[in-house]
Structures are given as structure tokens and as C-alpha cells.
Amino acid sequence: MPADLTPGVLPRVAVLLATHNGRRWLPEQLDSVLNQSGVDVEVFVRDDASTDGTAEWLAERSAAEPRLTIIASDGASGSAAANFYRLVQLAPADREFYAFCDQDDIWIPTKLSSHVRLSLALDADGVSSNVTSFTADGSRSLVKKDFPQRRFDYLLESPGPGSTFLLSRRLIALTRDFLNSAQAGTVPQHHDWLIYVLARAHGWLWHIDSVPTVEYRQHDANVMGANVGARSALSRLSLVREQWHRGQAQLLTRVAISVANDTFTAELTLMRELVDKRDLRSRFALARRASQLRRRPRDQWIIGLLIVAGVW
Incomplete structure (x- = not known):
């Protein structure tokens, strides 16, 4: 079950931010994370061999922002999922909640606090949500992920973009234990799929919320994108x-x-x-x-x- 909270103390949420050549989007995304209301937020960032000044910008920003901690890279990961896996393994293990953060989105101000409330109210170890995709020309659309969960949906799809996830301490611990013991070639290529499988197969509750909490930026460098339209299909x-x-x-x-x-x-x-x-x-x-x-x-x-x- 999610961690108990001390009355009167804001819940601590560790946000795991994976970056790679995201300098042009990072300021807006990071500001939306640090400005979250109703939580004690900390950001742990690991840059994956950026060549566009991302690492230098993060170093400068972290020097003036005590809530931003840079986790030193131990070599290029090769993918966003692998970068998130290293963040799970290297981030502090004692926070009440954890969240994943992409470098190019925008979070609504109540994203974390609303998901913490849902996690506690429903006794859910994982919370995700719908998102609103947007493009540079101003187009916006709802990306709906909250269709009713099915018995084995976790074997074929994720519960939404990983950037919407809020996870309990014990779910992060389960994920870390799996990653630390996994043999080569046995780790799925998408971290959001893996964590959903670990939670559901273990018998823990996952809630997919209908309220969009992330402005999901669409651009040519998206790893997966919003999964809408003929090109995506x-x-x-x-x-x-x-x-x-x-x-x-x-x-x-x-x-x-x-x-x-x-x-x-x-x-x-x-x-x-x-x-x-x-x-x-x-x-x-x-x-x-x-x-x-x-x-x-x-x-x-x-x-x-x-x-x-x-x-x-």
C-alpha cells in the first residue's frame, strides 16, 4: 500500500527526469514541475550524453535550485527507457512517492497533488492519466487512456504515457529489485510497460484517471508520440x-x-x-x-x- 503520510507535512515526491538533447524545451517543463502545488517536490535528473548544451544548462540551473539534483551519468544509455531505468536504480529510496518526467512536456500545477490524493484514497500503488497532446501550430487533442482495465491488458499496453505516472515507494522498490537482478535481454524496451506489469501481476491496484494532467508535446523527436492518426497507426x-x-x-x-x-x-x-x-x-x-x-x-x-x- 502507498506510504502513510505525517499530518501537516507535505508528501515528498521524487521526480525522475531523463534528458537527451532537450535544451529547447527543458526550462518550461522544469518550471512546471518545480511549481507543483501541495507537494514537497524534488527533481533527480540524469542526462544521456546530450550534445545541445542540456547538461551545461542543468548544471547552471541546479547550482541555483536546491530541489534539482543531477545524477552523474555512467555512460550513454542508448534510449529514454534505459535512462529511466538507471534513474530508478540510482535515485534515493526513501521518498513517499515517485514520478517520471519527460523533458518536453508541461505539467498542470496540480498534477502531483491530485495523483497523491487518488493514490491514498484508492490505496493504489500506481496512478496515471489521460493527456492533452499539442503541436507547435496550436492544435490540441485529448489522448484517452482511461478505458476500463482488462484482465491482461498489462501484457500488451501501458496505462498511458510514463510522464503521467505516480508510483508508491514499494512499487519503485519492486522495480529496482527487478532491474538489479535482471539478466541481459530480459528487460522490456519501455519502462512504462514494465512498471505496469510489475504492479498488476503482483496484485497491486493501478488507477487510470480521466483528468488530463500533462500537456503532451508532439514533435519530430518524440520517442513514441501520442499514438493518434494514420501515420502513427x-x-x-x-x-x-x-x-x-x-x-x-x-x-x-x-x-x-x-x-x-x-x-x-x-x-x-x-x-x-x-x-x-x-x-x-x-x-x-x-x-x-x-x-x-x-x-x-x-x-x-x-x-x-x-x-x-x-x-x-
């Missing part, structure tokens, strides 16, 4: 055809089994067999579970058809 279909998505699902299923409580182990073992096999009988058996694999009804039909056709 084609990109993800390509990953499906190349078996990348299935490979990640196989990996996530094994992670889930490694932390699952007795209630979920038998079901997850069956899911591992169905995800691993490609024969017609197994495909139909897995397709019959399509309604439990994705949250959005449209996506349930799509994944079911892709599984039966042997594309996924």
Missing part, C-alpha cells in the same frame, strides 16, 4: 508485422510470472503458452481472449483479427 502496424510487439508481450509475460502472486500464476502460465505458440489452435485460443488484452473496444477487435490472421 501505420508505424505501429509495422512493429506488429515485424513481431516486435509480440516479442515484447512474450517478455512482459515472463516478467509478470516472475512477480505474480499465487492468484495469477496459473493464468499467466497459460497466457505465456498461448503468446509463445503460433499454431492455429493457439491463435484461436488467444484471439478468444482479445477482450481481455486491450482496454479500448476497437483495439480488442483489431488485436483479435491480427492474432487469428497470424500477423501478430
Whole structure:
């Protein structure tokens, strides 16, 4: 369960900020984090071999801002997820709550305090939310992630962008323990997928809130983007055809089994067999579970058809 709080003392939230060539967006993003209301916020940042002056700007800003701590890089990580994984491993372990922060978004002022309240009220170890995507030309749209959670949705999708996550101390500890003991090639390529799997398979509650808490900037350097529009759909279909998505699902299923409580182990073992096999009988058996694999009804039909056709 989330950590108990001392009456009259603001909850401490450690914000883990991963940067790489984000100098042009960082001032606005960091200000929106440090100006969060109703929480005692600290930012721990690790720069991943930037070449645009990001590291130098962070050093200058941290010299004047005691709530900003730079975690020294021990070499280029190679991806945003790997950078976040190192932050989880290296950040202090004694804060009540933890949050992930991208370098190019903008947080609404009550993001952290509202999610802390939800975590405590619902006894949820993880909280995420919808976001509002925006572009340089002023276009804005809701990115809806709060479709009802399904029995095994955590094996095929995240609960929203990692930049919306608020995590309990024990969930961060579980993640850290997994990362510290993981063998090469067994760590999923997206940190938001991994943490969702760890929480859900362990039997801990995750809440996806309908209120957008992040202004989600869309630009050419986005790692994943808002997952809307035809271009995004084609990109993800390509990953499906190349078996990348299935490979990640196989990996996530094994992670889930490694932390699952007795209630979920038998079901997850069956899911591992169905995800691993490609024969017609197994495909139909897995397709019959399509309604439990994705949250959005449209996506349930799509994944079911892709599984039966042997594309996924």
C-alpha cells in the first residue's frame, strides 16, 4: 500500500527526469514541475550524453535550485527507457512517492497533488492519466487512456504515457529489485510497460484517471508520440508485422510470472503458452481472449483479427 503520510507535512515526491538533447524545451517543463502545488517536490535528473548544451544548462540551473539534483551519468544509455531505468536504480529510496518526467512536456500545477490524493484514497500503488497532446501550430487533442482495465491488458499496453505516472515507494522498490537482478535481454524496451506489469501481476491496484494532467508535446523527436492518426497507426502496424510487439508481450509475460502472486500464476502460465505458440489452435485460443488484452473496444477487435490472421 502507498506510504502513510505525517499530518501537516507535505508528501515528498521524487521526480525522475531523463534528458537527451532537450535544451529547447527543458526550462518550461522544469518550471512546471518545480511549481507543483501541495507537494514537497524534488527533481533527480540524469542526462544521456546530450550534445545541445542540456547538461551545461542543468548544471547552471541546479547550482541555483536546491530541489534539482543531477545524477552523474555512467555512460550513454542508448534510449529514454534505459535512462529511466538507471534513474530508478540510482535515485534515493526513501521518498513517499515517485514520478517520471519527460523533458518536453508541461505539467498542470496540480498534477502531483491530485495523483497523491487518488493514490491514498484508492490505496493504489500506481496512478496515471489521460493527456492533452499539442503541436507547435496550436492544435490540441485529448489522448484517452482511461478505458476500463482488462484482465491482461498489462501484457500488451501501458496505462498511458510514463510522464503521467505516480508510483508508491514499494512499487519503485519492486522495480529496482527487478532491474538489479535482471539478466541481459530480459528487460522490456519501455519502462512504462514494465512498471505496469510489475504492479498488476503482483496484485497491486493501478488507477487510470480521466483528468488530463500533462500537456503532451508532439514533435519530430518524440520517442513514441501520442499514438493518434494514420501515420502513427501505420508505424505501429509495422512493429506488429515485424513481431516486435509480440516479442515484447512474450517478455512482459515472463516478467509478470516472475512477480505474480499465487492468484495469477496459473493464468499467466497459460497466457505465456498461448503468446509463445503460433499454431492455429493457439491463435484461436488467444484471439478468444482479445477482450481481455486491450482496454479500448476497437483495439480488442483489431488485436483479435491480427492474432487469428497470424500477423501478430
